[in-house]
Amino acid sequence: QRAPCRYADLHPLWQSELSVSGGTRQSPINIQWRDSVYDPHLKPLKIHYDPTTCLYIWNNGYSFQVEFDDSADKSVIMGGPLENHYRLKQFHFHWGAINEWGSEHMVDSKVYPAELHLVHWNPVTSTSFEEAIMENNGLVVIGVFLKLGAHHAGLQKLVDALPAVKHKDTIVEFDVFDPSCLMPSCPDYWTYDGSLTTPPLTESVTWIIKKTPIEVDQNQLEEFRMLLFTSAGEEEKRMVDNFRPLQPLMNRTVRSSFR
Ligand SMILES: NS(O)(O)c1ccc(OCc2cn(-c3ccccc3)nn2)cc1
């Protein structure tokens, strides 16, 4: 079963914006495998990340986020359901207080302990990420599920930096990291039209959800749960359960790249 929805008491900003009024394509959703439609026209997703575009990690009070230099087409994705290339801006995670929940999307009502979001924007139709947030199909977010299992060596470099960003609005330099190491080797994905899952909740996201999770170990998940929503000096609130509740599918079809 799903965590009691502690969404509202997580962060004051979310209390006011639990759902966009009149939203028809909100995220996250429960992906019903048998209702997804195989689309033979979907191409393989092409990912070219340049590790030197990695800038820093910071705690933004919702999650921890790794920011990239998006001033040129250096770390880009293309192919898949996309008509052009998109630039990597940042990646972050959502997770639970315990392993029984934490992901935002679900697959046949199965929830994972955490979910990675790699956020990209369309430099053809927008001049910045901030502008692309307001554009229809301005953003592409790749979602990767995390499941409890083997130690993830690539993630550990990130985990080792977390104590330096324990409190909200703290930042630490983080250079030369290749987020491709967080991608499962299986090329299969689902794709659907959705929204940001935190404010401003805009309906500008083409979601690409990888079918196969990556494995991380218990210690690595526990390190996520040592972060705080709160700033230094405030009463400590552990950063856990930072996921949005499921949203209605409404008139949407989820396409799959695989039979
Ligand atoms: N969880 S998710 O992958 O769906 C996801 C991905 C990206 C998000 O960006 C919010 C945001 C807005 N701005 C902003 C900054 C300055 C001016 C205007 C907007 N920066 N970040 C939210 C949720």
Ligand SMILES: [Zn+2]
């Ligand atoms: Zn996210």
